Amino acid sequence: MEAKINELKRLWAEAADLRSVGAVLDWDQSTYMPAGGAPARARHIALLGRLAQEKATDVRIGHLLDELQAYAESLPYEHPDAALVRVGRRMYERDLKVPPAFIGDMFQLGAESFNAWAKARPENDFKSLRPYLEKILDTSRRLANFFPGYEHIADPLIDTSDFGMKATTLRSLFAQLRRELLPLVKAISAHPPADNSCLYRHFDQKGQLEIGAELSRQMGYDFQRGRMDLTHHPFTTRFSDGDIRITTRVNEHDLADCLYSCLHEAGHAMYELGIRPELNATALGHGTSAGVHESQSRLWENLVGRSRDFWVYAYPRMQATFPGVLDDISLETFYRAVNKVQRSLIRVDADEVTYNLHVMIRFELELMLLEGNLQVRDLPEVWHAHYQADLGVRAPDDRDGVMQDVHWFAGQIGGMFQGYTLGNILSAQFYQAARQAHPESPEEMRSGKFDTLHGWLIENLYQYGSMFTTDEVVQRATGGPLSIEPYMAYLKGKYGELYDLG
Numbered sequence: 186m187e188a189k190i191n192e193l194k195r196l197w198a199e200a201a202d203l204r205s206v207g208a209v210l211d212w213d214q215s216t217y218m219p220a221g222g223a224p225a226r227a228r229h230i231a232l233l234g235r236l237a238q239e240k241a242t243d244v245r246i247g248h249l250l251d252e253l254q255a256y257a258e259s260l261p262y263e264h265p266d267a268a269l270v271r272v273g274r275r276m277y278e279r280d281l282k283v284p285p286a287f288i289g290d291m292f293q294l295g296a297e298s299f300n301a302w303a304k305a306r307p308e309n310d311f312k313s314l315r316p317y318l319e320k321i322l323d324t325s326r327r328l329a330n331f332f333p334g335y336e337h338i339a340d341p342l343i344d345t346s347d348f349g350m351k352a353t354t355l356r357s358l359f360a361q362l363r364r365e366l367l368p369l370v371k372a373i374s375a376h377p378p379a380d381n382s383c384l385y386r387h388f389d390q391k392g393q394l395e396i397g398a399e400l401s402r403q404m405g406y407d408f409q410r411g412r413m414d415l416t417h418h419p420f421t422t423r424f425s426d427g428d429i430r431i432t433t434r435v436n437e438h439d440l441a442d443c444l445y446s447c448l449h450e451a452g453h454a455m456y457e458l459g460i461r462p463e464l465n466a467t468a469l470g471h472g473t474s475a476g477v478h479e480s481q482s483r484l485w486e487n488l489v490g491r492s493r494d495f496w497v498y499a500y501p502r503m504q505a506t507f508p509g510v511l512d513d514i515s516l517e518t519f520y521r522a523v524n525k526v527q528r529s530l531i532r533v534d535a536d537e538v539t540y541n542l543h544v545m546i547r548f549e550l551e552l553m554l555l556e557g558n559l560q561v562r563d564l565p566e567v568w569h570a571h572y573q574a575d576l577g578v579r580a581p582d583d584r585d586g587v588m589q590d591v592h593w594f595a596g597q598i599g600g601m602f603q604g605y606t607l608g609n610i611l612s613a614q615f616y617q618a619a620r621q622a623h624p625e626s627p628e629e630m631r632s633g634k635f636d637t638l639h640g641w642l643i644e645n646l647y648q649y650g651s652m653f654t655t656d657e658v659v660q661r662a663t664g665g666p667l668s669i670e671p672y673m674a675y676l677k678g679k680y681g682e683l684y685d686l687g
């Protein structure tokens with residue numbers, strides 16, 4: 186059996202390595218590549234995507250999974266070999282349904298469309314992107330149709346990033362959350378807004394990158410196995426267990442942009458870095474779902490990085506990084522500034538309270554596009570209408586409207602957004618469980634000690650990679666099923682105090 190497990194791992198490692206090589210090219214495209222490299226790079230990425238898909242669907246993998254089935258079932262559920270066969274089969278069977286040539290074409294379209302978006306967004310030119318988006322919608326529908334028998338056409342796409350979730354259950358979960366959020370946003374908006382003007386002073390790029398890296402390192406991001414580079418739309422990427430990189434961006438007149446990109450991406454990276462080394466380059470060697478992944482970026486970014494305890498430690502470091510710039514700003518004023526709630530236009534800049542309203546708009550629009558209830562040509566206007574209705578704001582153009590996020594333009598409509606809100610919900614649930622286990626951890630943060638919290642997350646979450654599904658991980662780590670209660674309690678507690686909601 187051991188020889189068969191090793192052979193299975195060897196075959197998977199070839200597919201994983203090809204995907205990693207593709208990830209290097211992707212990372213390069215988004216960081217250092219000159220614009221002239223774009224057409225060839227689209228081909229490179231498409232080729233690797235197709236080859237990886239061929240490797241991942243090698244018939245020998247199927248045979249080995251069959252031969253190992255009885256052995257895997259004889260093991261305890263938590264045994265890594267049992268998980269390897271269980272989860273590996275699920276992924277293999279999913280990959281098998283999609284022809285490699287289709288994946289190659291999809292990657293090619295995604296890369297071309299990404300480049301078109303990067304050019305069109307600054308020019309506010311949605312018209313030039315319409316043909317791409319129409320093709321992407323068509324491709325996404327075809328992708329879903331490789332998985333017949335679904336209840337909603339988005340289900341197969343959601344299932345790929347958040348296994349086990351369905352459009353109908355998410356719609357009702359989000360409706361429940363929306364019902365709780367709208368009155369909270371309304372109550373906060375009735376109060377005078379916090380003054381966050383201190384964040385828009387001049388902060389030089391060098392200092393912003395320094396403090397972003399320093400605080401990420403202090404939280405636990407290991408620069409011996411990672412690095413940080415500049416990009417337009419920050420992301421984290423994994424090449425191997427020894428090389429998990431983050432990216433950020435800098436606006437010299439917006440301190441929060443770079444800072445919170447760093448903490449967010451460091452959270453994603455810490456999850457990947459915490460996975461047991463023996464799972465590397467197997468079917469289990471990455472975070473288990475988009476939602477659980479996002480729970481970790483949001484946990485470090487918000488529950489830690491926007492807490493008073495964190496800033497007791499971090500604010501003097503921040504002041505020292507920009508001599509003279511923040512001398513007149515107290516810790517309390519700064520804390521209130523980074524927690525300002527306002528109805529705004531841009532998802533990635535949104536505060537914790539309104540953020541999910543942005544996500545839910547996109548989730549609903551994705552479903553409508555896939556259902557055929559919304560045409561691409563009407564998308565910009567429908568976008569504005571939803572923003573008007575839920576957030577009471579309207580973007581002056583499409584650049585900060587429908588073109589603000591890269592997701593759809595990068596090659597897929599469907600399954601792209603639910604993970605953000607699931608992540609927020611779960612971030613509070615995991616954090617609550619960690620604090621119950623270690624009530625001393627908030628106090629520790631005041632002196633820059635994060636390893637108690639980090640250790641709990643490694644122990645209960647990170648180490649398992651994809652061994653357990655989202656539902657299983659939540660149950661194991663928190664002792665209960667997914668619930669919006671800890672999240673709403675967190676928001677109401679924190680913002681009730683900040684905005685004196687009584």
Ligand code: ZN
Nearest residue numbers: 449453479482
């Ligand atoms: Zn994220």
